[in-house]
Amino acid sequence: MTTTIDGRKVAQRIRTGVAEDVARAARLGGPVPGLATILVGDDPASTVYVAAKRRAVREAGMRDFHRSLPATSTHDQVAAVIDELALDPEVSGILLQLPLPGALDAAALIDRIPVGKDADGLTTASAGLLTRGRFGLRPCTPSGVIELLDAARVPLRGAHAAVVGWGELVGRPMAQLLLRRGATVTVAHEHTPDLAAVTRPADVLVVATGVLGLIGPEHVKPGAAVIDVGIHRTDRGLRGDVRTAELDGIAGCITPVPGGVGPMTIAMLMVNTLQAARWAADPGTPPTTPPTTPAALPA
Amino acid sequence: MTTTIDGRKVAQRIRTGVAEDVARAARLGGPVPGLATILVGDDPASTVYVAAKRRAVREAGMRDFHRSLPATSTHDQVAAVIDELALDPEVSGILLQLPLPGALDAAALIDRIPVGKDADGLTTASAGLLTRGRFGLRPCTPSGVIELLDAARVPLRGAHAAVVGWGELVGRPMAQLLLRRGATVTVAHEHTPDLAAVTRPADVLVVATGVLGLIGPEHVKPGAAVIDVGIHRTDRGLRGDVRTAELDGIAGCITPVPGGVGPMTIAMLMVNTLQAARWAADPGTPPTTPPTTPAALPA
Numbered sequence: 001m002t003t004t005i006d007g008r009k010v011a012q013r014i015r016t017g018v019a020e021d022v023a024r025a026a027r028l029g030g031p032v033p034g035l036a037t038i039l040v041g042d043d044p045a046s047t048v049y050v051a052a053k054r055r056a057v058r059e060a061g062m063r064d065f066h067r068s069l070p071a072t073s074t075h076d077q078v079a080a081v082i083d084e085l086a087l088d089p090e091v092s093g094i095l096l097q098l099p100l101p102g103a104l105d106a107a108a109l110i111d112r113i114p115v116g117k118d119a120d121g122l123t124t125a126s127a128g129l130l131t132r133g134r135f136g137l138r139p140c141t142p143s144g145v146i147e148l149l150d151a152a153r154v155p156l157r158g159a160h161a162a163v164v165g166w167g168e169l170v171g172r173p174m175a176q177l178l179l180r181r182g183a184t185v186t187v188a189h190e191h192t193p194d195l196a197a198v199t200r201p202a203d204v205l206v207v208a209t210g211v212l213g214l215i216g217p218e219h220v221k222p223g224a225a226v227i228d229v230g231i232h233r234t235d236r237g238l239r240g241d242v243r244t245a246e247l248d249g250i251a252g253c254i255t256p257v258p259g260g261v262g263p264m265t266i267a268m269l270m271v272n273t274l275q276a277a278r279w280a281a282d283p284g285t286p287p288t289t290p291p292t293t294p295a296a297l298p299a
Numbered sequence: 300m301t302t303t304i305d306g307r308k309v310a311q312r313i314r315t316g317v318a319e320d321v322a323r324a325a326r327l328g329g330p331v332p333g334l335a336t337i338l339v340g341d342d343p344a345s346t347v348y349v350a351a352k353r354r355a356v357r358e359a360g361m362r363d364f365h366r367s368l369p370a371t372s373t374h375d376q377v378a379a380v381i382d383e384l385a386l387d388p389e390v391s392g393i394l395l396q397l398p399l400p401g402a403l404d405a406a407a408l409i410d411r412i413p414v415g416k417d418a419d420g421l422t423t424a425s426a427g428l429l430t431r432g433r434f435g436l437r438p439c440t441p442s443g444v445i446e447l448l449d450a451a452r453v454p455l456r457g458a459h460a461a462v463v464g465w466g467e468l469v470g471r472p473m474a475q476l477l478l479r480r481g482a483t484v485t486v487a488h489e490h491t492p493d494l495a496a497v498t499r500p501a502d503v504l505v506v507a508t509g510v511l512g513l514i515g516p517e518h519v520k521p522g523a524a525v526i527d528v529g530i531h532r533t534d535r536g537l538r539g540d541v542r543t544a545e546l547d548g549i550a551g552c553i554t555p556v557p558g559g560v561g562p563m564t565i566a567m568l569m570v571n572t573l574q575a576a577r578w579a580a581d582p583g584t585p586p587t588t589p590p591t592t593p594a595a596l597p598a
Contacts, residue, residue: 107431107433124428131471134406186483187485198483
């Protein structure tokens, strides 16, 4: 019997928790957190994503700052917008929507975001804080995966986890978050010669490869928790990196696509924005952080 | 037939290469790299280590800066010394010898070292650069392990590597350096319930646990490369985390203790100091770094 992990439900619970925290702080006269989204160009998918993020910000009772820049913007023009938002005390978090058009250097522009406003957790400074186990904002998708595993009551300490894919946005921080929770972690990637051999011992399998339907029954230990981070548009609708239907009765629990990891990314962005606002209000935040996710949320 | 990897020989080759590079640059009228070591207190082991590092600096033809501070120094006093060295253009690299006495906050003091002078590669900023695959100075011991594996012609791309121990100084950066070289990497630690089950599939086994003699034949795949980062003083002399004698005829190659990984740490510190000097001279260093080790050394 395979359980489906309902990412929409978990994401909604987290977003409601953030909204309650924001409302409570506002009643006490505290500052209202605000997220600034920056969209360069008019890529259709990016436009949709940014709109969804802004809607979530408003639904959480936070302030929605937004900057649209033309696709022809220069590095210095984008940098100037980031610098201005970095100095604005009403802006708690800054999100630069990726990918950037043209020859813009995404890594350099992201690293202009101050670590305390790094709502996406993607700066080099945030990566360093995660590696060193210090307080900081964590990348949204992998911290959302941890929330899903916790919601499904999957034990992590002492578990063997396999992370397939070693990208900057998911795989690398995912491995570190799982290690921090006490899992033994194997990271596999395109140079792994026998993928099934390294994924089959895993109690927890997180797949973030961008390869449609890569993972099937041959890769999965019976009873394992399977988290599918992939998302692909196909003729038969959205599909992931996992051949989910084939794992029915094999996986212990599994995330669907859509409705699994996807909704968690925005939920964790809300958590990070709230957390950034708290961090700004109290810079004496503990130098090390025991919890995996940045915010202690109401249950 | 098990081959012993001669760390002293590899380290000497690297140190000679650094000395030749330093001499060549000096002939061209370039600046001479300099390393500043900071020793707080008079811990006997730290005193010996710092003396060895200073000797290596002088042997490489680099400038030896050194500061000794009393064990009673305050955070602000140590910080002031770091800040002064950070501003000194003749100081290419700064090394704060660990452990620090008393209640000094090592993490905070290390993070005062500018990323460009982080000769030990231990700052949060350097950890972030490593995670993101960008140019930076890498921690000396794990980059020394990569050099040993290369010297022993152990293939890494497509290999399965197991790293036992997830400490900040070795295990975490080690896993990332191995991944960057294309290995599939498993990280095990004290919460791993069945260590042999995760180490036995490994073609490359790096052990950095601080547990004397933890690893024996039951953990090792025949023909595997075994790197022992542990060092323990025992009644029978120095020993590592690996029961080396028991692996004779099982391991394909193995590092001895002493004379394996140990000498590499100082060699890589020399590489980092040279690299820091080059970085300072040409801040337009490439934003991403393909090689694992920070310096392209003469063969």
